[in-house]
Amino acid sequence: MSSDLPNLDWLREDPFFKKHFPFKGIKEHLKFNSDEVDQYVENALREANMNSALKSRNNSKLQYEHVDTHNILITKIRIPKGVHPENIWVQLNRTQIRIHGLSDEDESEIITLPSPIISDQSKATFKQRSLQLKMPKMSSGRFKDIPIRFL
Numbered sequence: 001m002s003s004d005l006p007n008l009d010w011l012r013e014d015p016f017f018k019k020h021f022p023f024k025g026i027k028e029h030l031k032f033n034s035d036e037v038d039q040y041v042e043n044a045l046r047e048a049n050m051n052s053a054l055k056s057r058n059n060s061k062l063q064y065e066h067v068d069t070h071n072i073l074i075t076k077i078r079i080p081k082g083v084h085p086e087n088i089w090v091q092l093n094r095t096q097i098r099i100h101g102l103s104d105e106d107e108s109e110i111i112t113l114p115s116p117i118i119s120d121q122s123k124a125t126f127k128q129r130s131l132q133l134k135m136p137k138m139s140s141g142r143f144k145d146i147p148i149r150f151l
Contacts, residue, residue, distance in 0.1 A: 062099070062109050073117055077131040085126050090133070092119035097133065 063078040075097060079088065087101040097111040117135035124133045 062102075062111070064111055066114055068114055071137055073113060073115055073135045073137050075111065075113070075133045075135070077111070077133075079126075079129050079131055081129070088126075088131070090124055090131070092117065092122055092133075092135065094119065094138065099131075 061080070065076050067074040067076070077097075077099070079085065080102065083102055089100050091098040091100070094116040095113050097113065098108050099111070100108045102109060113135075116138040118138055119135070122133060122135040124131060126132075
């Protein structure tokens with residue numbers, strides 16, 4: 001028997017399957033077309049890059065992206081041309097970023113964060129029309145032992 005797979009006859013005879021193995025032609029299912037695999041990987045990478053590209057979300061005029069790591073949330077915001085960086089100020093709460101000074105009107109832009117952050121420990125930097133905020137994420141909380149009082 002010259003087969004790449006081990007003998008699978010015992011599966012067909014197993015009482016659990018009542019002599020009807022659900023995977024007919026298992027050898028055919030294990031063969032992969034390398035061109036299809038390459039195409040799948042290219043599409044997955046292209047889609048991942050498109051999702052992480054700077055884009056305007058909600059009704060915001062700003063282009064931004066979030067990079068969500070295990071402990072830190074990084075938000076990169078593209079500041080439009082004509083806005084002087086020293087006129088910008090940022091406010092944070094657990095779930096939002098509010099940016100002031102983007103226009104002559106007294107309006108602000110709000111960006112909703114994908115996870116809650118610790119605003120007191122956050123830092124912002126501005127470089128080449130890009131505002132970057134590094135914000136530590138709130139932990140989901142550790143489990144704590146609670147004593148049980150037996151009555």
